[in-house]
Amino acid sequence: MGTVAQAQDSTVNLNLQKAVSLSLQNSKIIKANMAKVDEATAGLKQARDNKLPDLSVTGGYMYLPVTPNIDMKMKSGSGSGSGSGESIEAHQAAYGLVNASLPLFAGGKIKYGIQSAQYLLEATRLDAENDREAIAQNAIEAFTNLYKAQQSVVIIQESLDQSRARDKDLLNMENNGLLARNDRLKAQLQTNNIELTLLDAQTNLKVAAVNMNLLLGLPEATVLNLVADTSKQPVTPQPIEQYEQLGLTNRKDVAALDNRKKAAEQQIRIANADKYPSLALTGGYIAADIPKVLSITNAVNVGVGLSYNVSSLWKSKAKVQQAEASDRQLMFRQAAMQDEIRREVNRAYQQYVVSIKKIDVYQLALEQAEENYKITKNKFDNSLVTTTDLLDANVSRIQSRINHAFAKAESLQAYSKLLETSGTLLSNGTINQ
Numbered sequence: 001m002g003t004v005a006q007a008q009d010s011t012v013n014l015n016l017q018k019a020v021s022l023s024l025q026n027s028k029i030i031k032a033n034m035a036k037v038d039e040a041t042a043g044l045k046q047a048r049d050n051k052l053p054d055l056s057v058t059g060g061y062m063y064l065p066v067t068p069n070i071d072m073k074m075k076s077g078s079g080s081g082s083g084s085g086e087s088i089e090a091h092q093a094a095y096g097l098v099n100a101s102l103p104l105f106a107g108g109k110i111k112y113g114i115q116s117a118q119y120l121l122e123a124t125r126l127d128a129e130n131d132r133e134a135i136a137q138n139a140i141e142a143f144t145n146l147y148k149a150q151q152s153v154v155i156i157q158e159s160l161d162q163s164r165a166r167d168k169d170l171l172n173m174e175n176n177g178l179l180a181r182n183d184r185l186k187a188q189l190q191t192n193n194i195e196l197t198l199l200d201a202q203t204n205l206k207v208a209a210v211n212m213n214l215l216l217g218l219p220e221a222t223v224l225n226l227v228a229d230t231s232k233q234p235v236t237p238q239p240i241e242q243y244e245q246l247g248l249t250n251r252k253d254v255a256a257l258d259n260r261k262k263a264a265e266q267q268i269r270i271a272n273a274d275k276y277p278s279l280a281l282t283g284g285y286i287a288a289d290i291p292k293v294l295s296i297t298n299a300v301n302v303g304v305g306l307s308y309n310v311s312s313l314w315k316s317k318a319k320v321q322q323a324e325a326s327d328r329q330l331m332f333r334q335a336a337m338q339d340e341i342r343r344e345v346n347r348a349y350q351q352y353v354v355s356i357k358k359i360d361v362y363q364l365a366l367e368q369a370e371e372n373y374k375i376t377k378n379k380f381d382n383s384l385v386t387t388t389d390l391l392d393a394n395v396s397r398i399q400s401r402i403n404h405a406f407a408k409a410e411s412l413q414a415y416s417k418l419l420e421t422s423g424t425l426l427s428n429g430t431i432n433q
Helices: 002-008 015-025 027-050 109-175 182-215 242-249 251-272 312-381 387-421
Strands: 011-014 054-065 094-104 222-227 278-291 294-307
Touching: 015 109, 015 182, 027 094, 027 109, 109 182, 109 222, 109 242, 109 387, 182 222, 182 387, 222 278, 242 312, 242 387, 278 387, 312 387
Parallel strands: 011 222
Antiparallel strands: 054 094, 094 278, 278 294
16 A cells, blocks of 8 residues: 555655665566465475375266176075076166275385475575565665765756856956966866766766656656755674674575475485385275166275385485485585685675775865865965866866765665675664664
């Protein structure tokens, strides 16, 4: 209901938490994962159904166009041992069979099959949880990209307004003979370049907004009003070993692979179970009718059935080897995943540490650029520096503003990436900012 209401609005106020929430709510990948979980749940139910009895009903009717030869080998009342010798005509027959079988022992196939299905179901659920973390990270990256695009437009627009106002002042100076025409044209050229830069920034903003709307499940034309608190200081990172340990213990893809490894171990047991006999409780009912010849009713049977495929002694070997090979593959994949997690955590950790340092560096650079522009502007007004010096100072000021705004957004993005690699993004309060 909330998504529908938002879709009807032309403008949506969007903070980081809302962006992540909408992306998870409307993600097509998550919906596909839900179908996979349903499929795995059905697979577990199917494995459990193997414990239930099998029941089959068979019936038939036959018409006999040619009279068959029927010799009833039955003892007479006098015990002579021969039939009556009478000719019996039979032109039709009907029969019905009901058979039931309840497995008592199948070498553990049913038990191990259920356990394997349970592990696979849990692995599927964990895969879905892992995708949720990835989708949340995508939403955070899209949010920060959109924020950076908006900040670029705002800063460049402000600079363009200031540049246009400066051009008017320089034109007046030229008209009063206080400035050479060439210097005024240099300033005008910079204004034109700022206009072109603004067009590029506005294009980037439109593309980023469309990408964000598609990610959130909103109409492409929805105007997003970002609400971002950039005044918060970056979180001081914990020792890198802590993030590595969190990644090895909390990552959902690690747990999913562990469950698949357990399922593979059950498949080895299932393959070995072929070497054992099967025991089942059986029962049935038989009814038959051949007019003028034979009629059978109330023929109920109960017993125990034992079956053993002797060829399984040599045929099951390949199945066991195949299952063991799959198990070894998963074991090596687990080791490889642990190495990859350490690499990912280290990469994300270093990027976050650098992003924190960039904020301080760009903050200082911004202060220096603003002060430098004020000094240069004052000197220019007193004819102590050239127009080129003033324009260079202005370019440095614009770039410093953009760099500082980007550094804060990129620091949040880097921290969320560190949390994702350690498997704690959705359980951490960072996205609630």
